Amino acid sequence: MKILEEKILSEGIAVNEDILKVDSFVNHQVDPVLMHQIGEAFAAHYKDCGVTKVVTIESSGIAPALMTALALNVPMIILKKQPSKVLNDNLYQTVITSFTKGTSYELTLSQQFINENDHVLIVDDFLANGEAATGAIRLLRKAHATIAGVGILIEKSFQPGRGKLMEQGIDVYSLARISKLGKDLIEFIPEEE
Numbered sequence: 131m132k133i134l135e136e137k138i139l140s141e142g143i144a145v146n147e148d149i150l151k152v153d154s155f156v157n158h159q160v161d162p163v164l165m166h167q168i169g170e171a172f173a174a175h176y177k178d179c180g181v182t183k184v185v186t187i188e189s190s191g192i193a194p195a196l197m198t199a200l201a202l203n204v205p206m207i208i209l210k211k212q213p214s215k216v217l218n219d220n221l222y223q224t225v226i227t228s229f230t231k232g233t234s235y236e237l238t239l240s241q242q243f244i245n246e247n248d249h250v251l252i253v254d255d256f257l258a259n260g261e262a263a264t265g266a267i268r269l270l271r272k273a274h275a276t277i278a279g280v281g282i283l284i285e286k287s288f289q290p291g292r293g294k295l296m297e298q299g300i301d302v303y304s305l306a307r308i309s310k311l312g313k314d315l316i317e318f319i320p321e322e323e
């Protein structure tokens with residue numbers, strides 16, 4: 131997605147060879163116009179796939195996931211990192227290890243919101259090692275839902291996430307695919323025609 135690549139080039143900061151900071155339009159301040167366009171792009175890709183729900187992981191995936199759900203006219207569900215104190219019955223849970231942050235967290239989904247009739251599109255901000263997306267898929271499978279695909283804003287293609295998801299037969303649709311990061315350097319895999 132040209133407009134996302136341009137935004138990454140103008141405002142993204144390569145912290146090192148592994149981590150890209152996009153705090154001015156995704157992770158801290160959020161660009162609503164860009165999020166709207168991102169939602170439309172995911173919806174266009176998945177419009178004929180029978181998506182019943184869009185699912186994201188708290189918290190940076192919420193803005194693009196909501197815009198995607200709006201465009202597809204389906205509900206959006208947030209997988210919670212902290213189980214709610216009032217909603218602690220009938221939960222599906224799984225542990226995710228974040229290599230980026232060097233931490234583990236528990237991901238929670240209420241049984242109320244997903245069932246075997248759901249065909250789910252997962253939307254997240256980054257794809258790196260694929261741990262977050264794989265954990266989300268594990269959780270959705272506990273609820274007997276099927277996966278329509280994984281929509282990613284920024285894929286770091288030099289990390290193994292895409293390969294891990296494709297090995298499981300998951301459709302991965304990334305709007306910007308970074309082949310290389312470094313000091314003052316952000317390179318993309320050219321978009322397919």
Ligand code: 5GP
Pocket residue numbers: 148149150151152157187190228229230254255256257258259260261262263291
């Ligand atoms: P994964 O589970 O695929 O290794 O990492 C995905 C999650 O880690 C994303 O949801 C995102 O929150 C975070 N993440 C991974 N790499 C980056 C990065 O380069 N920049 C930022 N801002 N977040 C990242």
